[in-house]
Amino acid sequence: MSTPPDAAGHTPVVVIVGSSIGGVRAAQALRSEGFRGRILLVGEEEALPYDKPPLSKQFLVGQWDADKVGLLTEDAAARDRIELRLGVGATRLDVAERRVWLSDGADLAYDWLIIATGASARPSPWRPGSGVHVVRTLGDSGSLREELRRPGPVVVVGGGFIGAEAAATARALGHEVTVVDPMPTPIGRVVGPEIGRYFTDLHHRHGVETRFGVGVERIEGEAGDLRVGLTDGSTVQAATVVVGIGAVPNDGWLADSGLPLDNGILCDEYCRTLDAPNVFAIGDVARWFHPRHRERLRVEHWTNAVEMAVCAAHNIAHPEDLRAHSPVEYVWSDQYDWKIQIVGRPTQGSRHELVGDLEGEKPRAAVLYTDDRGRLHGAVTVNWPKALVQCRRLMTGGAGFDEALERISALGGASGHPQEGVRETRPGTGERAGGA
Template sequence: MHTITIVGASVAGIRSAEALRSAGYDGRLVLVGDDPHRPYDRPPLSKAFLAGDLDAEAIGLLDAEEEAGLALEMRLGVAAARLDPAGGRVVLADGGDVATDGVVVATGGRARRLPGTEGVEGVHTLRTLDDALALGAALRAGSPRVAIVGGGFIGAEVASTCRSMGLEVTVLDGLPLPLAPVLGPRIARSCVDLHAGHGTDLRPGAAVAGLATVPAREARGRRVVGVELGDGTTVPADVVVVGIGIVPNTEWLEGSGLRIANGVRTDAGMVTDLPNVVAVGDVARYGDGDAGRRHEHWTSAGEQAAVAAANLLADAGRPGATFRPSGYVWSEQYGRMLQLAGHPSAADHVDVVDGEPADGRFVARYVDGEGVTTGVFGMGNPRVFGRVRRSELGRPARAA
């Protein structure tokens, strides 16, 4: 391959560039991204960057030396409009194109919005640096009341940041126990208690019916003054943050011959139906058969990139690499590091092996019906979490 084009300039795209160079690829490497900013890390957007403790330079994914070492040809601020496999090119939204031999699809996703909220003043999502700048400015304007729709990790991190700024925060989640489908009821309860212990008003089982709005003060349109719930009540709010997941960015791939179903379908090696096209990160739905899954986490993007790069460069007929996710996920909330590794089921038995959930600092393991440790969770204790993860994950559980 003489030219490889990576479409998407977030962590999955940058890790793919690094993996390709590490695997020995020395050809032309083009990075296309619709975001006008230099590649940056997303996790700080809901935490230190949103709080104003970091600037844009501090969250860059590459310093000058690293960027020079990758020899990237960057096309930033322009979206990919179409993939033309027959012509061997990526067509860009500005009318240009990139002739290419291989493609890495790393276009991620965009924040899902509540219906009818487009253009309403005071309603925010948090996915990009510009989103974080706009939300940060709103949070600093007169101590607003904040309502967050969605009690997952993004919603929880924004709630934590807002509380650190002294703001009144209400989190609305439709589940009876937020995070329970992922973490199981016992661990999910400890995450809920963390909110309560820091003054956040978390309301589980809250069905959002719409927004309460009034005419905007300085422009035509509406501004939000509250969130209307299904029970007829309204939660007053000057700022509403919507954190209800993402929509994979796949529209530009229509007509390309790739299978699109809640993401770009790939095999277990991150290779699409076109052998010279791989997909990584939030947009990739990997796995054989009809199941497949997307794993929307920072660590997973890097793990997938290494596998995808190896398979993109592999000689025909050589056994391909297989993506085996570690399942590692982390979040920072209220001064605590929350960490999860492995692939537990919500039905697995939970053993606390260090600390106490009531104290907000503990490590627990998930154990399946065969007595095997399927996952490890830690809150506020990274050192013990790491030790338990290394010694017990995937092995028969030892006596606590």
């Protein structure tokens, strides 16, 4: 348990670098775990901490304002004795001296450091005069929101979660929308091409044009009059372009720190950085050892950042009772009228079964993925929260695929049997594993 000032008058200090969901939840969890020392939360942006999932949805469409997406008010921070240092980024770390330098020239000494600097949108390689946007920060989303108030077609580059959500939002605002991605189906990297085709149909049903299987070669012009040249030789006109082509971990400021960096900060199963056990890394910037998968992962999902924050806070407050971070992966996305929830690692499976219907007027279904050893490896649900909860519980308990299929089929609310035509499809290949 953390202690008040020692005999020498020293008060334990935790410095948290990064003021998004991971950093805020780490600070709050430290207090919940009984830490009684100082907590300093450092954020590069001047704005109070805010949540990012709404930036491509409710905030972008104008339903929510900046206050609605807030994570931590000044009053709440004061109540939990969280000291805010906003508008300054971390520029250097001295592990041996236990000290972080900030962009305003100040430095902070710490007993424990939590790095929660997240990731940045992968920059657009296409740089016309204006009109090209990414969606990662409140400022990004605010600028795009202003531009979407003007008429004109929108081209979204990237068919992943951010791209699909931005496309759905732009369409809801009345724009003509085209989604471009070199993959054959949207979010195919997550669900496989056989299920990915249903997401293509989802775009089409809402009037969005798709150009999958082609890439972007160039973007020319300026806002209101952009020409997007594709690798098949065609050109798409746009007033606005949204680029959602992935993210890169914000670990550049640690280049000379001595911490091991390889697509993120390398950590053990307790979220401690290698060779510096008093330095923790959480969220999108961390690449930690997953005990169940027996490999290092970097997961760019909201839930993972929250769960890592709680794990790191516990391990700082209770070093005698270390807990490993060994989650069942979970991510969600809201696209048009679909609530999409994903657990586990679907494309690591060798085949899948679809329970329910993804083609009717009110689609509700669960796709269960298995590996060659008959385990439940992952699941994707659409508009079926009860199935999602059950799948997550089954995966946590190590259930077999047949048991999971039986339980999900028995839930009701869907067709109750695997849908014909996708039985035993091998995700990632499009090949059939059986004769269905």
